[in-house]
Amino acid sequence: MERAVADQATALAALGWEVTIVTPVRPSEVAPRGISIENVPWPSTRSGPGRPRLGVNYWIWVARARRVLRRRCPADASIYTHGGASGVLRGLRRDGAATSVANPHGMEEFHRAGLLRAAARLIGRHLARGARYADIVIATDEALVSRVRSNIGCGDHQVRMIPNAVDVTRLDRVAREGFESSLDADLVSVGRLVPNKGYDLLLEAIRSIELRSGRRLRWVHFGRGHAKGELVRDAAATPPVQLVVVEGADDSVVQATIESVGRFVQPSRYEGSSLTTLEAMARGAICVGTPVGGIPEKIIDGETGFLAASATVDALADAIERSFDADYAMGSRARDRVLSTYDLPAVAEQLSACLEGSSRRRAILQVARHIGPGAGVAQVVHSLEKSFAGLGVSTSRFTLRDTGMRWRTQVSGNVLKKIALLIEVVWFSIAGTIAVQHIRRRFPTLRILVHGDPIGGDVYVNHGLLKEVMRGRSAERKWRFPLNPMHWFTLARDEIRYRGTRQRAIVCLTDGDRATLVDLYPAVQVPIHVVPNGVDLDAYASLDEELREQTRLELGLRAGATALLFVGHEYDRKGLYIAIDSLSQLSSDFILVVVGGSQEMVAKGQLYSAARGVDRRVKFVGATSDPRPYYAATDIVVLPSAYETGPLVLLEALASGRMVVMTRTGLAPQVIVEGRNGEIVDRVPASVARGINQSAQLLARDRKAVVEDCRRSVETFGWDAIAMRYLQVIEESR
Template sequence: MHIVQIAPVIGPGGGVSGSAYQLGMALTALGHTVENFTASDALRRGRRPFRSLLVHRLSRVWYAIAFSIAGTRRARRFLAERPGAFSICHNAVMAGDIYVNHGVVAAAMQARGDMLWRMLRNPLHTFTFVRDRIRYRGHTHRAVVALTEAEIRVLNDVYGRVGPPVTVIPHGVDLERFRPAVAAERRAARTMLGLDDEHRVALFVGHELDRKGLPLAIDALAHAPTVLLLVVGGYASAIDRMRRRAETAGVADRVLFLGPQGNLSTHFAASDMFVLPSDYESFGLVITEALASGVPVIATRVGCAPDLIVDGENGYLVDRDAAQIGDRFEQIAATDIERWHSRCRGTVAHLSWRHAAERYVALLESLPSPPTGGKR
């Protein structure tokens, strides 16, 4: 099978880019031919003045809008040149046999409150809502993939009844890269971060620090005096705000801001627990990576967390309440950390990227008509 994947960026890492990359690698391992169509492909096909202005002068907002519009036209042309190829679209472009829903902007804004104001003050949010309402209510794609059952309800609540059939296919997790650390790996990871055996460490990972719930995790430390918080990700201005919050809460000496990091497996190896008290997640891939690493997860009831986390077995589900999160910090900190490893790992043993890729292939094969090529 010849499969084209469409996304703004496809490459190793997290988010949409990393998920599309892992899926493509798994599809290739199954023997399929995989091509990528990304923003760089779309933009370099246009007139040079337009491309230069877009890439070098316009803001991220206009870049994203232009990729949705110009990228759609060029993606359709790209597919038309490959008759018989199937296509999986991950973001922005209005083309492809399957569209993978990686998140609903309006749902994320609603979860944080003041939805209308948040939508109106950012033109990209408003554009995305209108574009995706056309996508979901119409016939741009022949099928939609949601990452959890709960996300199907979100789609229907936000956009009304979704036109194409919706299938749930959870993300996979790299079970070779993410695995419980042996004692020597744990010691090396902790030494690198300046930690000793006495520290009980909670790990937070995310770039959108507010939406992912870092303020709650910081405030929770006031209720968990034995726990230190490692923070991976974030942008400079947001990190500065979180530092000030930690100082105000009187816990600045127990929050270590590491900024963006490439090798998350090392940070899981150094940690005793993982915390993600998000407002909203369409899935939450980092939750499955933590569990695969044998690290218990403390998370709010969003994304994949309610489907995977069993209280006391592989972590805890919590409300967005700092005191409750702090209590769970201390509860895990008081246990033998190694006893969590096999239970956490077992929770996601079935979520390989190979299995996810097999389900995508089965969905493509089940579609009732030939590939769309350039027609959609």
């Protein structure tokens, strides 16, 4: 059994856990004090019991261990698996409240086997992928989170980052025990002598340093492996490198040598978490490593060690030479980092929380086609995710990428892009619905918050009703839905969604949306709650005069001009052309800045403004992930939408201290107080122009008071407060 597993078991026992280790190793060899051992021997071969050949013996052993768990594991016992042993979770029914946690290990070698090992790795990967049946899958470094997800095939909601740990107290003790036997050297390395560990790179780096500087370096390596012979022969070649390879050394000698030499090198080509690096840092050694796997999270260049620019001879040589000028304070900082983040007692607490199942019970999975900063639903889910995390709630995501599709199609007038968007919506609606049902069955305590396309989950968030848009277009005599198959698909999907109890609760963004939903879909049977969208109050309140002047200069806005702002991707529905038409009824001091839209939409908008003779007064910016500079640069936000639910633009504008001229839709009637923070207008150019003029006059009289009124009107819409309301809805839906 690996030392790390024994250390973890001992730490969990110290926290009050009754620990039984299922292992093929005899109890007399490995059993830590206070730990029970359930011995499941390896299958016997003609040459006797041994480690698996071509992975077949490992597969047989895992099947045996699964049978032992079925017979002897209490129903309420938590299970923690390592590596390929995670295969025991396949077909292991766990109907109780116990938690299963898997640490798959070896992610750096998952797809790197050579031809001769392909069969063994095929079975090994199959066994490791059993981790997907765990409640929680551990990634030991942030850099490995995405690799764990892709290699294991688990959902984002399952992955937790819990670092590997070293028992610093034990390492201190064994280093003292081996002090008299420590070896003398200039550099120390520890690990298997195999190609991926990069010791041939280290050899050539030492040779390069010696040729350039004339300095002779003594290198001691602890470890064995099939590459030993070749490494020793290469070291003896001219010019020779002083290398001593020590096999089978006691851990006390290894730790004492690292501490006495004070310089450790990890030259890996690819790597996982690298426990040896942590052990060397715990000894206060000056560490040099390559930027692979989890090493960069431990060795911070120039602070806790030296990180080579790449896993190459020249980069490694440069990092080693820089380490010669380091003082011993760097070693102290490295040790402090291990004590604060990677010491066994603290990490064992995190593992204990997972095994207790507390993280799983508090977990929320958000489902949306796309998630990220910017605009729309993706921005809403991203903001909720951050606030949930800040409130101590574990949150994860399921997106279009998790279904195997990597597309992200922007709303556009281009026919091909419309077809691509149709495929996206249909695919995610179907694949997402199946996935939500599957996840709900496997993880009954996980709370699922669905935004948009898929049907199901615990709480569905209604970000808009196409049927209401269709009704509005019919009233305006703009009936054209039969030409758009995506609209008919969406209408059919919503008919299914709002019938029966396919979700436990529905969230609407306004009281008006709730009334509209009940009117359009009277068959809905689940509770409907109202929770508005939110806004990052701090981010939008921090816009300063310097940013305003800089952005106005970049836009070419002349001094004294009143800048209007339109933000949105759907020009037609959100009323851009109405805003452009209103310019002809305003003085030439009014300039319209347009943020958002695809290239095709921008080109169409430019042609429209030119046809109206106001092209010099309309400035198109295009899509941007951060609209804040444009809120800072402008004075009044214009949004003459045909239909809205909880427009982020409205909240962002008011949080920025900008008045809003908007139609009576969505959240506008609840937050806009006419003559204070904006104007509510009809969806015609004359009314929009009138609202803009009235807002401009108010700004001219007392701009400071207007800014304060705008910000005060949304002070209860911070994302943390909104996230708390979602948590209440989720709790009530249990």
